[in-house]
Amino acid sequence: MLAAKIHNAKITARRLHYGGSITIDAKIMKEAGLLPNQRVVVVNLNNGARFDTFVIRGKEGSGVIELNGPAARLGEVGD
Numbered sequence: 001m002l003a004a005k006i007h008n009a010k011i012t013a014r015r016l017h018y019g020g021s022i023t024i025d026a027k028i029m030k031e032a033g034l035l036p037n038q039r040v041v042v043v044n045l046n047n048g049a050r051f052d053t054f055v056i057r058g059k060e061g062s063g064v065i066e067l068n069g070p071a072a073r074l075g076e077v078g079d
Helices: 026-032 069-074
Strands: 013-015 021-025 039-043 050-058 065-068
Touching: 013 069, 021 026, 021 069, 026 050, 050 069, 065 069
Parallel strands: 013 065, 021 050
Antiparallel strands: 021 065, 039 050
């Protein structure tokens, strides 16, 4: 069952040398009903990449959507 959807979010940063995950602005997480460490599916409309990872809470109001670890190779800033 799909619990939440963040549509048309843009990648704001990539951090390759990190264990994994996606960092999302705490405000966006709250609005989408996402919890820290929750498993999510990420789909990149620009390159077709689709992968599972977990959420890390970013600074509230920062607008951050950051791919971390190996997932950072699956998208570019602005995707």
